[in-house]
Amino acid sequence: GEWVNLHSRCGFQEAVWIVASAGWCGACSAWVPQVAAIYDERKDEGLDVMIVIGEDASSGPPSLAYCQQYAKDKGLDPAQVYIDNPGQSWQTLFANVNNYAGGSIGLPWNLILDGRSMEYVYSDTAGVSIRDEVLDGLLAR
Secondary structure (H helix, E strand, C coil): CCCCCHHHHCCCCCEEEEEEEECCCHHHHHHHHHHHHHHHHHHHHCEEEEEEEEECCCCCCCCHHHHHHHHHHHCCCHHHEEECCCCCCCHHHHHHCCCCCCCCCCCCEEEEEECCCCCEEEEEECCCCCHHHHHHHHHCC
């Protein structure tokens, strides 16, 4: 229910993993619990996870209640799930983080930042990726 500044997380974790998700997205529904499991395994190494919901199950703006239920259903701490839809899906996220996809994304969309500097290190959509290797490199420091 509160605005969160991404930079307020800088310096507290080794890696910040952001996942853009939607309530209607079947691939997101399968991916987000896997992200939660990876977080549980690696949080003590300095991993932070933020799930950013841009649309609810009906493609509309997600509510706080929807966000809380989404977190519960996916096995996440509600403090890891964020709403981003002030009139347009993921408007705040992509106004501040270039998705390198020319304005179009595939979901789920993953972004990894160096937690010490908030440097943009990696992004991908569902499919083949080197995400695990990038996380290994950041968390092994």
